[in-house]
Amino acid sequence: MPVKIHVQLFFERTCQKCRQLVRVMVHDYGELTPEEADRAFGLHDFTVYPLRCPECGTEEFPMHIVGVDALKNAEIFRTRIGTADLPVVGGDTPYAVVRSLEEMAEYERGLAKLADLFKEKETEFWKSFTSWAAEDWPNRLKELSKIELSLGLSAVGKPAPPEMSAAAHRQHALKLRDDEICVFWRAANRHLIEKEFLFDPPDFWNTEAWAREYGRERVLWVLLNFPLPEKLERWRTEKLAPLIKKKSGALWERVRQLGQALDKQRRRAEELSRTVFDLRQEIACLQEKLSAEREERHKLLAEVGKLRQAETPAERDRAKLDRYKALVKELQEETKRLYSLLPETVSKESVTEEPQTEAVTELPDPRETLSGKIVAAFGFAREPWRDSDAQILWHHGDKWDAEAERLAKEADVLVVLTRFCSHEAMWAAKEFAADTGKPVGFARGGGAESVLLAAQNAFRTAIPPCRTGPVRPA
Ligand SMILES: [Zn+2]
Structure with a gap:
C-alpha cells in the first residue's frame, strides 16, 4: 500500500x-x-x-x-x-514571466502534438541514439548507472547478479554483440527518455540536473535530437546553454553566451517584478491613506457647510453675546476677589477709572436727545429726578441688588458714576447692558447734568450687541 x-x-x-x-x-x-x-x-x-x-x-x-x-x-x-517555473498567462499582472494568450495557445498545441510526434519518430530516434552510443561504446557505458546497466543486461537475457559492482556490470556490457547493443541501450535509457524528457513539458526540462544524474554527453545528445514539434523548438535552444562546456568551440561558446544572457535577463525580470510588487503595495497603502484623508476632509467640509446653514445672523450674534457675557462674568469675579483684598475703608472710594471719556464736546442740550427717556444712575441714592424731558432713577451703587436690577430694567439707558459706584455694581451694569443691548454710559461727576450728558453720550456711541471692531460715533 x-x-x-x-x-x-x-x-x-x-x-x-x-x-x-x-x-x-x-x-x-x-x-x-x-x-x-x-x-x-x-x-x-x-x-x-x-x-x-x-x-x-x-x-x-x-x-x-x-x-x-x-x-x-x-x-x-x-x-x-510568474517565473520560468510557473509562468502566468495573459492579463495585466505584475509577474516576470507572463505569456500572452497566443503564446500559450501555441505552446499547448505543441504539447498536444508531442506524444504523437515521438511515437511517430520513435524507431528512428532509438536507431540513431544507439548508433551514436555504439560509436564510442566504452565511454557511453561510463555514463550509465548500475541500475541502468542491470536493466540493459536483463533486457538482452544476460542479467548480472545484483551484488556485482557497477564496474563488473560494465565489463559484461562491453562484450555485447551489435544486435544486443540495440536492445540493451533502449532498456537502459528508458527511464531517461520516458520519465524525464517525455514526462515533463520542455519548458520544465531540468537539463542541468539531468546532466549530473545521467551524464552530460548523453543528455546533450538527447536534447539535440529529441523529436519536438516546431512550436516547442525554442525550448531546446533555451535548455541547451547549461550543458555546454567552456572552450568547446566558437559556435558552442556563442550558444552558451546567449543562454547565459537569457538567464541573466530572466533573473533581472524577476527582480523587477519583485520591485513592481513592492511598489504596487506601497501605492495601495498610500492610496488608502489618501482616500481616508479625503473622506475626512469631505466630512469636515460638510460639517462646516451645515454649521453655516444652521447659523442665522441672530444665532451668530447670540453666540457672540454669550461669549462676551462669559468674559464679563469672569472679570466680575476677578474684580470681586481683588476688591475683597482691599481694606474696608478704602473700598467705597476706590473705584476704577473708566477708560471711556465722559464728555463729548459741543453736545446739544442733553434734554433734547433724551426726551421721554428714563436714565438709571448708579453711585448715589437720591430721590428720582425729573424734568419735562428726561427722568433719572438713582441707585446707591454699592452693590448690584434687586433694586438695581429693577431700575436697570425700567431704564432706557444706564449710567455708572465712576467715582462713587462699586466695582461690582459697575460690572453688573455693564453685563446688564450687554445682555439687553441697552446703552451704558460713564460719568465722573455725581450731578444730574453729568448723568444726562453721559447718558446722551452712551446713546451716541452705543455698540450694538452683535457688532465687533471699533465703532465710531455717528
Ligand atoms: Zn495587510
Missing part, C-alpha cells in the same frame, strides 16, 4: 503594509500517492487573482503557490508565481 498524501494548494503572499501572511486555498486534491499528485499538478491551470489582506484590506496578487500535506500539515513545495 503506497504512502498517501493529502495535497492542498494555496496562493500566498505577505502583506507589505502589515506583514500579515495572506493564504487562500485554491484546490484540494484529496488523498493521492506522490506519483498521482505529481501528475495532477501538471494537469491543472489556475486563475491567479489578487488576495485581500484580512488585516488591512489591501489587495495584491499572490507571490507563491504552496503545496501542503494536510495530514502532516507540512509544506511539500513552494513555487514563485
Whole structure:
C-alpha cells in the first residue's frame, strides 16, 4: 500500500503594509500517492487573482503557490508565481514571466502534438541514439548507472547478479554483440527518455540536473535530437546553454553566451517584478491613506457647510453675546476677589477709572436727545429726578441688588458714576447692558447734568450687541 498524501494548494503572499501572511486555498486534491499528485499538478491551470489582506484590506496578487500535506500539515513545495517555473498567462499582472494568450495557445498545441510526434519518430530516434552510443561504446557505458546497466543486461537475457559492482556490470556490457547493443541501450535509457524528457513539458526540462544524474554527453545528445514539434523548438535552444562546456568551440561558446544572457535577463525580470510588487503595495497603502484623508476632509467640509446653514445672523450674534457675557462674568469675579483684598475703608472710594471719556464736546442740550427717556444712575441714592424731558432713577451703587436690577430694567439707558459706584455694581451694569443691548454710559461727576450728558453720550456711541471692531460715533 503506497504512502498517501493529502495535497492542498494555496496562493500566498505577505502583506507589505502589515506583514500579515495572506493564504487562500485554491484546490484540494484529496488523498493521492506522490506519483498521482505529481501528475495532477501538471494537469491543472489556475486563475491567479489578487488576495485581500484580512488585516488591512489591501489587495495584491499572490507571490507563491504552496503545496501542503494536510495530514502532516507540512509544506511539500513552494513555487514563485510568474517565473520560468510557473509562468502566468495573459492579463495585466505584475509577474516576470507572463505569456500572452497566443503564446500559450501555441505552446499547448505543441504539447498536444508531442506524444504523437515521438511515437511517430520513435524507431528512428532509438536507431540513431544507439548508433551514436555504439560509436564510442566504452565511454557511453561510463555514463550509465548500475541500475541502468542491470536493466540493459536483463533486457538482452544476460542479467548480472545484483551484488556485482557497477564496474563488473560494465565489463559484461562491453562484450555485447551489435544486435544486443540495440536492445540493451533502449532498456537502459528508458527511464531517461520516458520519465524525464517525455514526462515533463520542455519548458520544465531540468537539463542541468539531468546532466549530473545521467551524464552530460548523453543528455546533450538527447536534447539535440529529441523529436519536438516546431512550436516547442525554442525550448531546446533555451535548455541547451547549461550543458555546454567552456572552450568547446566558437559556435558552442556563442550558444552558451546567449543562454547565459537569457538567464541573466530572466533573473533581472524577476527582480523587477519583485520591485513592481513592492511598489504596487506601497501605492495601495498610500492610496488608502489618501482616500481616508479625503473622506475626512469631505466630512469636515460638510460639517462646516451645515454649521453655516444652521447659523442665522441672530444665532451668530447670540453666540457672540454669550461669549462676551462669559468674559464679563469672569472679570466680575476677578474684580470681586481683588476688591475683597482691599481694606474696608478704602473700598467705597476706590473705584476704577473708566477708560471711556465722559464728555463729548459741543453736545446739544442733553434734554433734547433724551426726551421721554428714563436714565438709571448708579453711585448715589437720591430721590428720582425729573424734568419735562428726561427722568433719572438713582441707585446707591454699592452693590448690584434687586433694586438695581429693577431700575436697570425700567431704564432706557444706564449710567455708572465712576467715582462713587462699586466695582461690582459697575460690572453688573455693564453685563446688564450687554445682555439687553441697552446703552451704558460713564460719568465722573455725581450731578444730574453729568448723568444726562453721559447718558446722551452712551446713546451716541452705543455698540450694538452683535457688532465687533471699533465703532465710531455717528
Ligand atoms: Zn495587510
